[in-house]
Amino acid sequence: MSKFPRTNVGGLSVSRMVIGSNWFLGSSHCTAARDKYLREKIRNRKYIAAILEVFLRRGVDTIMGVISFPPFRDAIRQAEDRTGKKMIVVTTPVMTIKSMAAGQVRPMQGLTFVWNALRNQDMVTVGVMTPEEAAEDVELSLSILERRAPMIELQETRSKASVKPKP
Numbered sequence: 452m453s454k455f456p457r458t459n460v461g462g463l464s465v466s467r468m469v470i471g472s473n474w475f476l477g478s479s480h481c482t483a484a485r486d487k488y489l490r491e492k493i494r495n496r497k498y499i500a501a502i503l504e505v506f507l508r509r510g511v512d513t514i515m516g517v518i519s520f521p522p523f524r525d526a527i528r529q530a531e532d533r534t535g536k537k538m539i540v541v542t543t544p545v546m547t548i549k550s551m552a553a554g555q556v557r558p559m560q561g562l563t564f565v566w567n568a569l570r571n572q573d574m575v576t577v578g579v580m581t582p583e584e585a586a587e588d589v590e591l592s593l594s595i596l597e598r599r600a601p602m603i604e605l606q607e608t609r610s611k612a613s614v615k616p617k618p
Contacts, residue, residue, distance in 0.1 A: 454510030458572040465513040470506050471578035472516025475499050499526035505585040507534040515541045549576045566595040
């Protein structure tokens with residue numbers, strides 16, 4: 452499966468993974484400090500466009516949110532221009548599962564749960580802060596759906612050093 456699976460909503464073909472927009476708009480659902488960080492670091496056209504481009508290149512072309520905020524609207528246009536692909540903008544707020552609870556659940560756990568619990572036509576919304584995180588979430592999701600090991604570098608921490616094989 453090289454492109455992301457799709458489903459139909461009201462006769463419209465949409466990707467089963469939906470790009471969330473809260474973090475692009477500066478809303479973390481966590482703390483005022485995190486909101487401030489998002490507004491200062493994430494909420495700009497070039498950065499958002501780079502993230503959207505990763506999704507579009509992997510077949511995730513559906514985004515949920517209100518695009519009236521100029522940097523967000525302009526980022527969508529820029530990503531579309533770079534990839535030659537169009538985004539589908541969904542403004543209906545309740546139609547998908549938010550698998551990572553605004554960053555409170557790790558991607559591996561959240562995505563594994565939802566992709567194994569949902570029906571084949573259901574959708575999942577993800578929010579990311581970097582192009583690399585977008586690529587990881589798409590690859591994790593595809594690996595879960597295809598029942599294969601993910602082709603990403605897993606995170607290493609000090610606590611895992613004792614179980615890592617010595618070179």
